[in-house]
Amino acid sequence: MGRSPCCAKEGMNKGSWTAMEDKILSDYIKTHGEGRWRNLPKRAGLKRCGKSCRLRWLNYLRPGIKRGNITPDEEELIIRLHKLLGNRWSLIAGRLPGRTDNEIKNYWNTSLSKRLNQQQHNNNNNNNNNNQVTKSSPKKPRNDSKNKKLPTIDHAVQKTSAQVAIESNVVRTKAVRCTKVFINPQPQPQPQPPISSTGYNVDNNIWVDNNDYSSPRLDEEYKMSSDLLMDVSNLGDFDLISELIKSDFSEICDFSNESSNVASELSPEQPFVLSQELLEDWLGNQQVM
């Protein structure tokens, strides 16, 4: 294609950012605001690619960024969200205040996925060994108190302490493109009788919805893909991560008051499709963001 590169590569700095570069970028964005990344390096006097500037700002310099020490609550939320969303790191990050998609992705790839695999492996072994109950002992993550990277992290915090002052800000990535999540459903041996209800199926970690679908498009999508649509727009209603975790996502979607009760009554095979109201709500949220 005839598309021009995002920036001229000649004479550009690569690799780690220096404190001076960080300061220049921060000062420029504080003065002129975000956006126009392609032209930003030139105007700010940085020998960096615009994409690099954007990444540095979003993942490192932006106010409100939390760095290091992922809490157990956050970790559990990441696991749950990953179960729901897959590798939609920006969406996951959008639900973890102060965390960036890059950080969560790195944390997942370097720590969580290995530990989960290990646990899975242990569980399988335990099952094969007549359910011998031994608590899995995942390898201790290196980002404990003796984490070798801590100096780097501390350095980062030090460099951006002024910007991090606004701790209460919720950093939301602009994950505007993913409005639906598809999860392969259990095979449906027989059509289920329609039940006018919605809810979260804890056993299968999915939302189920058996209402009539007024949206022809959604209905068609459901029929054609046989996938489940899920909505996570209302996750933002949870101020505390622990609250969200405890909820087991049964209260995330504002379906109806009886949704949580209904969830336990639904069979795993029953499908869920995002309701029209929720879809509009979700899309509306995206426009606001």
Added chain:
DNA sequence: AATCTTTACAACCGCTTCCTC
């Protein structure tokens, strides 16, 4: 103490999607 290996994370890269004209 020196060297090798492993780990964690910042940054890069290419592709996709959105937006504007």
Added chain:
DNA sequence: GGAGGAAGCGGTTGTAAAGAT
């Protein structure tokens, strides 16, 4: 509707530092 620019996303890589030998 199509083209091109801008921005976003996720996979991958490079590398510094800690641990192991």
